[in-house]
Amino acid sequence: MLSQIRPAIVATLFFTLLLGVGYPLVVTGIGRLAFPVQAGGSLIRDAKGQVIGSALLGQNFAQAKYFHPRPSAAGSDGYDASASSGSNLGPLNPDLTARVAKDAAGLAREGRAAIPADALTTSGSGLDPDISPANARRQAARVAQARGLAVDAVERVIVANTAGPGLGVFGQPRLNVLKANLALDAASAGAHPESR
Amino acid sequence: MNAQGWAEIALTIALTLALGWPLGIYLGRVWAGEGTWLDPVLRPVERLVYAACGVKPDKGQGWFAYAMSFLAFSIASFVVLYLILRFQNLLPLNPQGFAGLSPDLSFNTAISFVSNTNWQSYAPEATVSTFSQMAGLTSHNFLSAAAGIALAAAVGRAFAANRSDNLGDFWVDLTRISLYVLLPISLVIAVAYVGLGEPQSLLANVTAHTLEGGKQIIALYPAASQEAIKQFGTNGGGVFNANSAHPFENPNAITNLVEIVSMNALSFGCVVAFGRMVLARKEARALVAVMTILLAGGASAIYAAETQPAPALAAAHAEASVNMEGKEVRFGAPSTAIWAAATTGASDGGVNGMHDSFMPLGGGVALFLIQLGEIIPGGVGSGLYGMVVMALIAVFVAGLMVGRTPEYLGKKVEAREIKYAMLAVLILPLSILGFTAAALVLPVALGGLLNHGPHGLSEILYAYSSATGNNGSAFAGLTANTPWYNATLGVAMLLGRFAYAVPVLAIAGSLAAKPKLGATTGTFPTDGPLFVGLLIGVILIMGGLQFFPALALGPIVEHFQVLHAVAAL
Numbered sequence: 001m002l003s004q005i006r007p008a009i010v011a012t013l014f015f016t017l018l019l020g021v022g023y024p025l026v027v028t029g030i031g032r033l034a035f036p037v038q039a040g041g042s043l044i045r046d047a048k049g050q051v052i053g054s055a056l057l058g059q060n061f062a063q064a065k066y067f068h069p070r071p072s073a074a075g076s077d078g079y080d081a082s083a084s085s086g087s088n089l090g091p092l093n094p095d096l097t098a099r100v101a102k103d104a105a106g107l108a109r110e111g112r113a114a115i116p117a118d119a120l121t122t123s124g125s126g127l128d129p130d131i132s133p134a135n136a137r138r139q140a141a142r143v144a145q146a147r148g149l150a151v152d153a154v155e156r157v158i159v160a161n162t163a164g165p166g167l168g169v170f171g172q173p174r175l176n177v178l179k180a181n182l183a184l185d186a187a188s189a190g191a192h193p194e195s196r
Numbered sequence: 197m198n199a200q201g202w203a204e205i206a207l208t209i210a211l212t213l214a215l216g217w218p219l220g221i222y223l224g225r226v227w228a229g230e231g232t233w234l235d236p237v238l239r240p241v242e243r244l245v246y247a248a249c250g251v252k253p254d255k256g257q258g259w260f261a262y263a264m265s266f267l268a269f270s271i272a273s274f275v276v277l278y279l280i281l282r283f284q285n286l287l288p289l290n291p292q293g294f295a296g297l298s299p300d301l302s303f304n305t306a307i308s309f310v311s312n313t314n315w316q317s318y319a320p321e322a323t324v325s326t327f328s329q330m331a332g333l334t335s336h337n338f339l340s341a342a343a344g345i346a347l348a349a350a351v352g353r354a355f356a357a358n359r360s361d362n363l364g365d366f367w368v369d370l371t372r373i374s375l376y377v378l379l380p381i382s383l384v385i386a387v388a389y390v391g392l393g394e395p396q397s398l399l400a401n402v403t404a405h406t407l408e409g410g411k412q413i414i415a416l417y418p419a420a421s422q423e424a425i426k427q428f429g430t431n432g433g434g435v436f437n438a439n440s441a442h443p444f445e446n447p448n449a450i451t452n453l454v455e456i457v458s459m460n461a462l463s464f465g466c467v468v469a470f471g472r473m474v475l476a477r478k479e480a481r482a483l484v485a486v487m488t489i490l491l492a493g494g495a496s497a498i499y500a501a502e503t504q505p506a507p508a509l510a511a512a513h514a515e516a517s518v519n520m521e522g523k524e525v526r527f528g529a530p531s532t533a534i535w536a537a538a539t540t541g542a543s544d545g546g547v548n549g550m551h552d553s554f555m556p557l558g559g560g561v562a563l564f565l566i567q568l569g570e571i572i573p574g575g576v577g578s579g580l581y582g583m584v585v586m587a588l589i590a591v592f593v594a595g596l597m598v599g600r601t602p603e604y605l606g607k608k609v610e611a612r613e614i615k616y617a618m619l620a621v622l623i624l625p626l627s628i629l630g631f632t633a634a635a636l637v638l639p640v641a642l643g644g645l646l647n648h649g650p651h652g653l654s655e656i657l658y659a660y661s662s663a664t665g666n667n668g669s670a671f672a673g674l675t676a677n678t679p680w681y682n683a684t685l686g687v688a689m690l691l692g693r694f695a696y697a698v699p700v701l702a703i704a705g706s707l708a709a710k711p712k713l714g715a716t717t718g719t720f721p722t723d724g725p726l727f728v729g730l731l732i733g734v735i736l737i738m739g740g741l742q743f744f745p746a747l748a749l750g751p752i753v754e755h756f757q758v759l760h761a762v763a764a765l
Binding site: 004005006007008009010011012013014015016017018019020021023024026027028030031032034035038039040041042043050051052053054056057059060061062063066070074079080081082083084085086087088089090091092093096097099100101103104114115116117118119120121122123124125126127128129130131132134165166167169170171172174178181182185 | 200203204207208245248249250251264265268269271272273276319321322330331332334335336338339367370371374379382383386387390391392393394395396397398401402403404405406407408410412413414415416418420421422425436437438441442443444447448449450452453506507508509511512513514515516517518519520521522523524525526527528531547548549550552553554555556646647649651654671672673754757758761
């Protein structure tokens with residue numbers, strides 16, 4: 001056993017430096033050169049250069065003129081990007097049943113179409129950037145009314161911001177809420193240039 | 197359920213096998229010490245490691261020396277990792293200003309990453325510094341994987357040997373697997389991940405001012421480099437709390453595919469490399485068939501379960517055909533189901549959806565796949581030697597039926613090997629059921645539950661199954677960062693890794709010393725459908741007999757509760 005001590009210590013320290021310091025720093029260097037936007041978190045900035053969010057992360061939207069994201073269990077107010085989390089509620093947990101019933105009652109006032117499952121459920125991360133196209137379409141009338149836009153214009157934003165499954169087979173169709181809401185703001189600015 | 201979902205599951209498994217095969221051929225060359233095209237760069241580094249360690253690479257070790265090297269390395273790794281976590285506040289690259297981890301959490305986490313489990317009692321973005329993620333956790337993602345693959349190489353040499361006591365050298369295996377297999381492939385995957393959207397940043401966080409005027413603090417890490425080896429080495433420890441459900445760890449369907457394929461490919465590759473080393477390619481194909489059949493069955497069962505009516509949604513008269521609680525829109529039911537089967541069949545433990553919120557049978561199948569012993573296809577290396585142990589038991593059972601001394605791959609399997617094999621596999625029920633039973637009667641343990649009733653039993657049973665199986669995934673509603681869970685889950689992880697691996701090496705030593713026999717007409721064939729069926733039967737019956745009573749009180753009774761709740765609407 002004594003003869004094992006030297007290789008154990010030397011190997012642990014050598015590989016900690018190579019794999020724990022060298023490797024991540026090399027990837028950081030390559031990432032910064034080749035993919036600076038992605039490496040920095042796919043941040044979206046406004047015209048003044050201020051960060052308004054990440055293209056990959058959901059954020060809270062409550063105003064009628066925006067598409068609303070899914071409910072979120074990340075942090076106390078939802079969409080806390082420094083506290084990712086699912087609800088971890090089991091399928092029969094009374095807290096889940098009560099939360100879904102309460103949210104469904106609120107959404108029922110927006111229209112009679114069946115409520116898509118993603119509109120009533122929290123995601124695994126609590127930071128889901130997407131909603132289903134059906135969820136977005138169900139919100140189109142509310143968004144159009146709040147903005148004084150034609151429903152057609154909102155539908156066009158939905159179509160333009162919907163991505164299909166990867167390679168046609170992998171994953172599900174989705175609409176990025178933050179990008180779609182930025183597109184809505186742009187559409188409103190185009191329709192009512194005087195109100196900018 | 198729909199055709200696209202089934203196609204996605206089938207294509208993902210097919211792609212995993214298609215990539216595992218060449219990977220196995222390459223791994224076989226690395227095990228055998230043959231040249232690779234990376235030699236010009238890596239040979240000098242390799243020689244430097246041997247010189248610094250004082251290792252004579254051609255000498256070889258017997259099983260006991262090999263086991264001692266493995267244990268000594270694991271102890272050194274544990275101590276270094278414990279110190280990094282415990283005192284991260286004194287170390288560089290802590291832009292978050294996090295304090296050191298508590299002693300019990302440092303203990304649990306250090307064992308977790310050294311044993312290739314990656315159980316996490318903590319939320320990373322609220323707990324560990326950038327330095328801890330890199331030098332602490334990323335490096336041990338490599339090293340615990342390399343150690344597991346080294347043990348698989350030793351088992352392979354035992355079957356290939358003819359009256360020998362040489363299983364190879366642990367330090368050589370560790371070094372070559374890290375340098376020639378894990379490092380270069382992870383580097384390529386990591387750069388691809390950055391290109392596909394995963395951050396790779398040394399900053400603590402960025403503050404966003406949202407469109408509605410709110411503030412969002414976005415935590416960052418060098419995520420892509422950690423994610424690559426987290427999946428490729430079947431580690432599974434998340435860079436973020438939500439693991440691969442977090443968009444920074446798994447931004448889209450393509451990263452999701454790469455992450456699933458890379459978490460199983462090397463485990464299949466170990467079987468391929470084993471078959472080539474032992475000159476038993478047909479027998480290796482039979483093992484791959486067993487793994488594939490059980491993996492496909494598990495994924496299909498979870499997909500079917502997650503597309504049953506979810507009671508909370510059905511009660512609200514909403515669209516209830518997919519249980520979306522805890523799932524991401526970009527993945528949906530099929531991507532989440534195949535991931536869940538792949539991560540629990542392998543000992544990965546990363547998740548892209550929350551298992552605690554799965555339907556009862558979806559979570560129950562994931563739990564059962566862990567309890568089968570992490571051999572479908574299992575962790576890198578550990579899946580291979582776990583499956584070989586099951587194969588030894590299967591030929592022993594077949595031998596009992598016909599009254600002959602069983603053989604496997606040209607080695608007589610006798611009482612000594614079967615005793616060690618049973619010693620290894622009985623660790624699972626002892627640790628899983630023993631600790632679960634204790635937790636169920638202790639208020640200090642029950643206080644950690646989020647869900648109650650049968651689902652609460654599932655949370656605790658899952659935790660000890662995951663720790664003992666060195667899986668690391670969780671029914672995450674359980675609050676496990678308490679001294680009780682940190683200590684007992686730590687011990688469960690130790691048992692699952694080392695109390696399993698040492699008997700396996702003893703079997704290897706015993707087999708290596710025996711003569712290599714040729715097949716005769718009396719040899720039970722271990723390469724055809726009959727053996728595949730027998731092995732599947734042994735795996736399912738052993739797993740079922742041991743754990744069915746506990747599963748009946750957890751996921752199965754909850755399933756009937758769900759049926760009752762939906763029918764009553």
